[in-house]
Amino acid sequence: MIEEKIIIGENTKYPLNGLLTLPDCAKTNLVPAVVFVHGSGASNMDERVGKLTPFKDLAEGLAKHGIASIRYDKRSFTHGLKLVKEKDVTVKMETIEDAILATEMLKKDPRIDKDNIFIIGHSMGAMLAPRIDAEGGNYRGLIMMAGSPRKLEEIMLDQNEEVLRTTKGLVHWIVQKQVAKITEMFDGLYQLSDEDAKKKKVGNGTTLYYFKEMGEHAASDYLTATQKPMLIMQGEKDFQATVEKDFEAYKQLLSDKNDVTFRLYENLNHAFVPSVYGNITKVKQEYNVEQHISEEVIIDIANWIMEIGNEKYNALLY
Numbered sequence: 001m002i003e004e005k006i007i008i009g010e011n012t013k014y015p016l017n018g019l020l021t022l023p024d025c026a027k028t029n030l031v032p033a034v035v036f037v038h039g040s041g042a043s044n045m046d047e048r049v050g051k052l053t054p055f056k057d058l059a060e061g062l063a064k065h066g067i068a069s070i071r072y073d074k075r076s077f078t079h080g081l082k083l084v085k086e087k088d089v090t091v092k093m094e095t096i097e098d099a100i101l102a103t104e105m106l107k108k109d110p111r112i113d114k115d116n117i118f119i120i121g122h123s124m125g126a127m128l129a130p131r132i133d134a135e136g137g138n139y140r141g142l143i144m145m146a147g148s149p150r151k152l153e154e155i156m157l158d159q160n161e162e163v164l165r166t167t168k169g170l171v172h173w174i175v176q177k178q179v180a181k182i183t184e185m186f187d188g189l190y191q192l193s194d195e196d197a198k199k200k201k202v203g204n205g206t207t208l209y210y211f212k213e214m215g216e217h218a219a220s221d222y223l224t225a226t227q228k229p230m231l232i233m234q235g236e237k238d239f240q241a242t243v244e245k246d247f248e249a250y251k252q253l254l255s256d257k258n259d260v261t262f263r264l265y266e267n268l269n270h271a272f273v274p275s276v277y278g279n280i281t282k283v284k285q286e287y288n289v290e291q292h293i294s295e296e297v298i299i300d301i302a303n304w305i306m307e308i309g310n311e312k313y314n315a316l317l318y
Helices: 054-063 080-084 091-108 124-137 152-165 169-186 194-199 208-216 219-225 243-253 280-287 295-313
Strands: 002-008 016-022 031-037 068-072 112-122 141-145 201-203 230-235 260-265
Touching: 002 068, 002 091, 016 054, 016 091, 031 054, 031 091, 031 124, 031 295, 054 068, 054 112, 054 295, 068 091, 091 112, 091 124, 091 208, 112 124, 112 295, 124 141, 124 219, 141 295, 152 169, 152 208, 152 280, 169 208, 194 208, 201 208, 219 243, 230 243, 230 295, 243 260, 260 295
Parallel strands: 031 068, 031 112, 112 141, 141 230, 230 260
Antiparallel strands: 002 016, 016 068
């Protein structure tokens, strides 16, 4: 395995540190590659949360199977203060632009097979993957891990309702107040003008416009329109994107497509590591247990990529 330091958007307002990970076989053969796209919040290039490093695990694991990758610090991680000053931050500014810049970097690398570049989106990154593809990524295929075809605010409300369901006493009362406030905040979201949505703050510099703009570019619309092969992956014990409301929603939405592969993993959580507590109220404790992404998950991704690439990659798969 070879790792090279890179900068995404070097000559832009928001340069980002990153790593290009290459398999040894890239010295003699063109290799397929993936671009990693983070979930919500500010994340480093490894998508570190607690003691977990999902993107690092995937990059190193895929390299062993002949697949290169680019990962990089998220814009909100490196330039959070700059973004807070912006009144119209959207997922396009926060995530999509950098994913496309990383993709263009891969396409220019002479060691990469530019016709076999894939996107791996995790969580909100999975929700955005079809849009990133349509707005300039133009990938060979889409890999969506723990995502959803639903809207972001719907998922947020469901997560808060789940916390409400699992709490009692004073904590339950506090959460109940929070749920009511969030519900009221999103009520009538799509009837707001863009200017009014930009005036209403949600938190951490984010406004309602962030959700409105993302919702108006619904993942479901891109998913039904695309003709690209897709791999949709879900942990059975995921309490952030659930089997019942998200994985099954993908299945229903894409039931008439033949080029979609679904994978459900027993006892894995949102980060695709074994579930420890299985409770949304203990999410911090869950992610503070040092674990690594299941080898089964890495093998499934590698095999799917190689199958899409057909016979030209058979010699690289080991």
